[in-house]
Amino acid sequence: MIKSFLLKKTNFRRAVFFLIWDGICLSLALYLAFYLRFDGKIESQYLERFSAYLLVFLSLKYAVFAYFRLYQMSWSYVGFYELVNILKAEATSFLLLQGIVFMFWTQSVFQGFPRSILPIDFLISLVLIVIFRSSKRFYKQILSDRHQEGTKRTLVIGAGNAGEQIVRDMRRQNACPYMPVGFIDDDPAKKGVYIQGVKVHGKREDIEDMVKNLNVELVLIAIPSASSREIREILSVVRQAHVKEIRIIPGLNELVHGNVSLSDIKEIRIEDILGREQASIDRRMVNDFIKGKRVLITGAGGSIGSELVRQVLSFEPKQIIALDIDETELFNLELETGRGGLGAEFSSVVADIQDRNKLESVFNAYLPNLVFHAAAYKHVPMMEKYPEEAVKVNVLGTRTVAEVANDYGVEKFVMVSTDKAVKPTNVMGATKRVAEKIVNGLNASGRTKFISVRFGNVVGSRGSVIPIFEDQIRRGGPVTVTHEEMRRYFMSIPEASILILQAAAMGQGGEVFLLDMGDPVKIVDMAREMIRLNGLEPDVDIEIIYTGIRPGEKLYEELLTDSEGVEPTDHPKIFVGRDSSNNHGNVLEKVKLFEDFIQQKQWAWIRNLLMDLVPSYTLTSHAAHLPNLYEESTEKANEWSDLSRQK
Structure with a gap:
């Protein structure tokens, strides 16, 4: 209330200030108009009536200026729009005064009034008002030049x-x-x-x-x-x-x-250097695909999932169902979408994608038309330590979401995949490849069209190398790089997300889409660039040390398996991989074995089943020596082979 009162008081004082100075400028303009019209010798009859002329001129111009809101104008920020408004006000005043003089020229105070005074007054008053109203801005600009x-x-x-x-x-x-x-x-x-x-x-x-x-x-x-x-x-x-x-x-x-x-x-920041041009998409196609539909996004609190929520909202869905196990990220996303005021209904659901009963209740309550499955474990070294968790979420969780989506007749199911699924050397990549096979295998089993979209690293995601490097540089180093030749593909989160939507709109079912990731980037070059961006010199101010490849890592990532061929699509940054192996039919049956192995804590069997499902999965020398994970006896490996044949 006090703030409102003070604001009104300030506005009132500003209006009074402008009224006084406008009065001075307008009075001077009218006097100069007479002075110039009569070459400095104003006739006495006009001098006697000058006060009356001035009263009419000021009254009319004050009213017109108020109409054009010149008294609500900021003195410090006069620009083109304000100058145009002043011109409109002066021109309107000129036309109205012309009408008054014409109507009363033969009578009253305006009898014999020199009509040439009006255009002269118009020009002089316009110049004086513009100079006065712009003076503070010019003064500030002169000061800023120093x-x-x-x-x-x-x-x-x-x-x-x-x-x-x-x-x-x-x-x-x-x-x-x-x-x-x-x-x-x-x-x-x-x-x-x-x-x-x-x-x-x-x-x-x-x-x-x-x-x-x-x-x-x-x-x-x-x-x-x-x-x-x-x-x-x-x-x-x-x-x-x-x-x-x-x-x-x-x-x-x-x-x-x-x-x-x-x-x-x-x-x-490094994102400005790695991030590429904003991807152009067929917005009409994507809009037709999403508009008016109920869209469920799993992993909605993550880097890609949350950006998918933002991008989908711009295409006028009927409802977005954001599902995640992380209640804090969902809460933050809910706050953000609430501030955006984009119109679509937003529902957040805290749920575990492994919980079939909970998922069925969610699908039954919301009946989504489209599902974007972005929930996954993604950190390679952590999943090497806990392979059973990677299998639970990336394999069994994907199977559960996909099967429930199929049961409820979802139009299209889109799985977010990774380039680490290609010739995987780690558990995370192998589980994502199995997830692709599950999705592909379900494609012909019902009305739902299943597709996958595969791409590399995204710039700025949680836990990625960039925030790690930033923290190391902030601490004064050293910056740790695993290997001098380590290379990765990078793409901005918004670009990846919008291309996922484009691929989803294009997909007819059964495809694995590949996003054009540009050229791979050497991680050590990225580290050096980040050091320079902080005004420092690599290997001088900040040391770079090589720590060795971590378990499950490989030097280069790929986007295609040996059995896949790539074909172009109508979009220059989206390709489709055609898998010639066609061996996805028994994947769902074999996947059931994971549940038994996890319950029995048979980590070697989990590894062997992954290798059976993904023949291109090979262990790195680092991964082969992880404690408690792969040090199992030959007897158990043979036991797995017998069990596999029985199943």
Whole structure:
């Protein structure tokens, strides 16, 4: 209440201030109009009536200015919109005064009034009002041009809309930490042009010279559409110029309504270099696929699952059912979707995908049309220690969700898979390959169409290498890399999620879709880049040490098995793998054995059954020596073979 009162008081004081100064400007304008009309010798009859003229002019113009909300205008932030409003108000006043003078020209106070006064008054009052209303902004801009203590001399890369908006914001804000001293833009037509009073000095190859000539302390990359390749090229040039402070604005997919402000400026991170262009999709196809449907997403609290929720919401589903065993992440997701106000009904369900009874009650209550299955264990070393847990969730959990979806006539079931399922050397990858086979095997068993979407690592997911490196750099090192030749595919979470939706819309059942992951990245190169992004030098300020390949890891990941051939689709970043092995028929029968082995704690049998189901699964030398996991007797291995034949 007090805040509301103070706000009203401030607005009232501002309106009174503008009324007084507008009165001074308008009075001066009218007097100067008469002065110029009569060459400095105003006739006495007009001087006698001047007070009456002024009363009419002020009354009418005050009313018109109020109508156009000129008294609600901020003095500090006058821009193009406000200037247009002033012009409209002055033009309207001019036309109304023309009408008044025309109606009363032969009588009353306006008898014989010189009509040429009106256009002169219009021009002078317009100029005076614009100067007065813009004065504070000009004053602040003059101050901002002086190098104040604590500000950084900033070179802005990109003189497009985003660059202009950012510099305009820098000019407006008090105590802004950035002082723009120049633009760099590759458009030759912009060279020498001034934008918001800041000159465009040249192209990217001129950065090094401009850094020296303008004493640049910070470089800001203001190109939302820049690809990772462009960002890397700019970084290379900036580093050659020995500028250590580099900032960037978000990409197009991160910006809200395409507008940019100072609050969007952030430190450049490895995600900006690894993340690629925003994937384009057939939005009409995806919208037709999702709009008006009930969509269930398992693992909705995870990196991919939560992004799937966000992406699906933008296609107007009737309802989203977010299912996860992690109640904290579901709670956070519920808060986020509530703030978004996107209209679709949102339901969160805490459930274990291994609990068939609970899943049946969920499907019975919500009757989902589409299921995106993103729930899984993903950490390779942890699953090497606890293979039974990987089997429970990735194999048996997937089977349960898929079978319940099939029983309830879900239109389409989409499983999120991984490149680690290809020629797996670890339990996690092997279990995901078995899950793919389960999904493929169920495809012809009912109305539900089952598909899988396979891709590599996503940038910024929980527990990934990037936050680990960030923490190690923050602590001063060393940064630990398993092997100098370790390479991985990377994709941004939003890109992966939107391509999953596109693949799901395209799928007819039985496909394993593969996402184009670009080129694999050497992990050690990524570590070096992250160190440089923190203004440090690898192997000088921060040491990099090699710890050796962990159990279950391999140097390179693949997206295709030996039995799969790849075919293009209508989307350039989505391919489909055709499996020629056709041996999925008895997978579901064999999978039942896992339940017995887990109950009997026969870890060697679990391993052997995985190898039987996934012939390409091979143990690394590291994994072969894990304690309590694979050190089982030959007798038990033979026992498994006999049991397998009996089953």
